[in-house]
Amino acid sequence: DVKVTQSSRYLVKRTGEKVFLECVQDMDHENMFWYRQDPGLGLRLIYFSYDVKMKEKGDIPEGYSVSREKKERFSLILESASTNQTSMYLCASSLDDRGGGGTFFGQGTRLTVV
Amino acid sequence: DAKTTQPTSMDCAEGRAANLPCNHSTISGNEYVYWYRQIHSQGPQYIIHGLKNNETNEMASLIITEDRKSSTLILPHATLRDTAVYYCIVRVAALGNEKLTFGTGTRLTIIP
Numbered sequence: 165d166v167k168v169t170q171s172s173r174y175l176v177k178r179t180g181e182k183v184f185l186e187c188v189q190d191m192d193h194e195n196m197f198w199y200r201q202d203p204g205l206g207l208r209l210i211y212f213s214y215d216v217k218m219k220e221k222g223d224i225p226e227g228y229s230v231s232r233e234k235k236e237r238f239s240l241i242l243e244s245a246s247t248n249q250t251s252m253y254l255c256a257s258s259l260d261d262r263g264g265g266g267t268f269f270g271q272g273t274r275l276t277v278v
Numbered sequence: 279d280a281k282t283t284q285p286t287s288m289d290c291a292e293g294r295a296a297n298l299p300c301n302h303s304t305i306s307g308n309e310y311v312y313w314y315r316q317i318h319s320q321g322p323q324y325i326i327h328g329l330k331n332n333e334t335n336e337m338a339s340l341i342i343t344e345d346r347k348s349s350t351l352i353l354p355h356a357t358l359r360d361t362a363v364y365y366c367i368v369r370v371a372a373l374g375n376e377k378l379t380f381g382t383g384t385r386l387t388i389i390p
Contacts, residue, residue: 168321195376197376197377199378206379206380206381207322207378207379207380209377209378212376212377222377254321254322256321256322258376265327265371266314266324266326266327267314267324267376267378268324269321269322269323269324270321271320271321272319274319
């Protein structure tokens with residue numbers, strides 16, 4: 165089974181802190197993603213990566229950065245956490261499969277910024 | 279990507295088959311149909327996908343009509359753990375188009 169593992173299930177951080185969210189996948193997927201999910205707003209893409217050291221901005225990259233030094237690991241960084249970044253963060257991965265493979269998600273990290 | 283229409287909510291008795299419909303009348307020839315679900319407070323879970331043929335895996339079956347304008351996800355023997363929001367998505371499988379956009383989905387409640 166594909167496994168996408170996020171380092172924390174729940175996290176509470178203070179305003180202004182630098183926050184690292186880690187994600188690891190074990191299926192050798194090329195693509196990795198970071199989304200956030202908020203009530204009424206659905207899934208919103210923050211950043212994604214097609215390959216090691218590659219990154220592309222999604223729809224809402226402001227206030228975030230990412231790092232992909234190894235194929236299996238994709239980190240999301242909140243440079244200076246703010247209360248409007250309180251959200252559920254979801255990491256996902258997929259094959260670079262033009263035959264239409266599925267996208268697999270981690271269990272989510274519920275981040276609260278106080 | 280084509281738009282999809284799903285009922286807002288459905289109930290199904292435990293042990294019965296749950297049949298979740300999805301309309302995608304504007305689907306184009308190279309677009310796949312995907313199904314995901316999200317159980318409360320968890321990440322979305324991929325269920326199944328197909329292009330034109332019916333598909334079955336250990337979780338569910340996907341029936342796509344011949345004209346591809348609608349599909350049905352079938353959970354053959356629903357359990358309480360299948361209570362979730364189910365999302366039907368239609369999209370082209372192509373490099374650069376991997377982003378997922380979920381609509382409002384169908385809230386499926388399995389009744390004991």
